[in-house]
Amino acid sequence: MASKISYRDLLSSAERYGTPRLGSHLERYLVDALRRLVVSNALWIPNAEKSRVWYGKDGLYIVWPNAAIDVRKLIEADQLPGIPKAPETLLEILIDAGVVEPSPETQMTWAIFPPHCDKAIEAVRLTSPSILLAAMDRPPDPLPHPLVKPLPESAAGPSSAAASSVRVG
Numbered sequence: 001m002a003s004k005i006s007y008r009d010l011l012s013s014a015e016r017y018g019t020p021r022l023g024s025h026l027e028r029y030l031v032d033a034l035r036r037l038v039v040s041n042a043l044w045i046p047n048a049e050k051s052r053v054w055y056g057k058d059g060l061y062i063v064w065p066n067a068a069i070d071v072r073k074l075i076e077a078d079q080l081p082g083i084p085k086a087p088e089t090l091l092e093i094l095i096d097a098g099v100v101e102p103s104p105e106t107q108m109t110w111a112i113f114p115p116h117c118d119k120a121i122e123a124v125r126l127t128s129p130s131i132l133l134a135a136m137d138r139p140p141d142p143l144p145h146p147l148v149k150p151l152p153e154s155a156a157g158p159s160s161a162a163a164s165s166v167r168v169g
Helices: 002-012 027-040 066-077 087-096 161-166
Strands: 053-056 059-063 110-112 121-126
Touching (some): 027 066
Antiparallel strands (some): 059 121
């Protein structure tokens, strides 16, 4: 049991989820807010209907910019000064810190397709699910399928109209 807890703590430590950079001291507050939301907010239950958090075979995603609004409200309630309000700025901080992995297609967000969803939802992908799930007593299992749909072979080229229609953001 102790080794399981130590391993979980190691995976969730600041050194593992980001690289400190000049001016990016805010990411610890943002990650803390994400973790608090996943354990306290019903809209943040992973893989639940209309959730802000989706955990699939291909990684853990947070619906964006909706989640940014929740994060901002929580941080404002904590009365932390100097936290940016714009979802784009919050996302840039998380990307620069290595917390979020940008999409190679849009450079920021991913188009995901949660179960029973006909349209793509804009989301950010965490570099490691443990960044968020380590806060949970009982982390969920990932869905058995990826949330990002691969492009068809014929649409794989960058000049394809189908490829540009998948882009979000």
